Amino acid sequence: MDECLIFGTGASAAKDYDGLKRVVSCAATCGIRMFDTAPSYGVEEILAKVIFDVSQEKGLSREDFIIQTKIDAWQMVEGNVEKFVDCALQKMKLQYIDNLLIHWPLPDFLDDTWNKMKLMKKSGKVRKIGICNVRTRHLNLFDKRGVSPDIIQIERNPLRTCEREIEFCKQKGIEIQAYSPLCKMDRRLADSSVIKKFSEKYNKNIGQIILRWHLDTGVSPIFTSTKDYRIREYMDLFDFALSEDDVAAISALNINYKYYLESCLCPGF
Template sequence: MNKYLIFGSGLSACKDLEGLRAVCRSAMSHGILQFDTAPSYKTEEVLSKAVSLCGQELGITREEYFIQTKIDPIQMYNGNVAEYFKGKLSQMNLDYVDSLLIHWPLQKYFMQTWESLQWLKENMYVKQIGICNLRVRHLKELYGKGIIPDILQIERHPLNIFEEERAFCERHNILLQDYSPLCKMHPRISENVEVRNIAKKYNCNVGQVILRWHIDTGAFPVFTSTKPARVEQYSHVEDFSLTQNEIEIISSLNCNHKLYLESLVCPGF
């Protein structure tokens, strides 16, 4: 099993059952058993069904695969998150999810939402709880209040390595998940001569090298593809490890580049 890679069903993923089923089958056939979704992606129910069907085909039980979803701002605003989520489980035909994250931690509704997540965990509707899109200053503030998420999910890639956040997670045993891990194959990554040479050395492509960089820096990359062959290709990142020098070469691409600006979506936190 590839215990690090997470297949994401985000906004650029397949939305129909057969398309998503094809990429999920490719993922699960090659040891990728962790899946990420959210209400705003419009894939929660179809992803759960696709993964269940593929699991039945491949002899993979529910206990062996991992499904993660989120609480979006609209659910935070509406309140009564625990009741909402129990209804969502029914719609996804699940007894539990493996992790539930606060997608955009709006400050006004954060504490009541976090308390709901804690209740859901205590009552075994979820196994782990976490937060997305926080910076280290927020993590420190929450830590001072006794709030330590099981998981932090942030946009992280070689053009924005978020070293302070990574180090904080390592110190406090928080699982770090990196979304947009390839930074949409930005030319600064895909055309970099040193990165291409590393790929040539390991007889792989640049995308595989960057996913391996995430793993070798202690993170779980959340990647998305609509192509089963690409999913299979990325599943082979456990076939090699980068040297410390190669990790440093890739990390040196850091230029604080962001694809998504949290302040536009989540003002005030």
């Protein structure tokens, strides 16, 4: 897959039609084509309508966009994946969902959900399937059980570099997406002398340097912003790349910090 930034509609994102329309329109103008959502974000329907309206205004088509949604934990427990996919398709007025991800790998429901998602992919209702919030212990077990996701989505930023997970995915050819790629611009990143030095060296702001670090390590960041100017700035990073040493210096900021609580529902199985 080509280098790309993904726009998130979960945490910290606009939730109403007007707010979402403004940022999606700005994102689409800047070239963002992939949007991340989930039933629990409460915006699947609005996002689909916004994407439809924006594509009409900009002369783009459905095929130009990648819409990614998820199977939430309660849906795994209920177990009727086909019903949820049909419901998402109907709600979003779509013929197919590009990417469908398991939001949390609940151990007791993973095999069943995964097998049903594979059927959804086979039927053409879904193009790619994947799993969020996994660690190497999960990936090793998936490997043993023959579970081979197209996509993995994990919390990842310079304070939490997830090197083992990324190495594993690269070896297996799995697409890697990072949520909270800026760690919500945590002060330890905003004030980092290492990142500030590269900001001066490359003449880019702190956020651009961090997002570029994701791309230069083979990861697609899922960022979000309620500000048009920030979306424009963050898309202005395809004209440079960090040197290998500079990538390594940013990776060395790792302290395995996790912003979102680790789920006690999937401690490993």
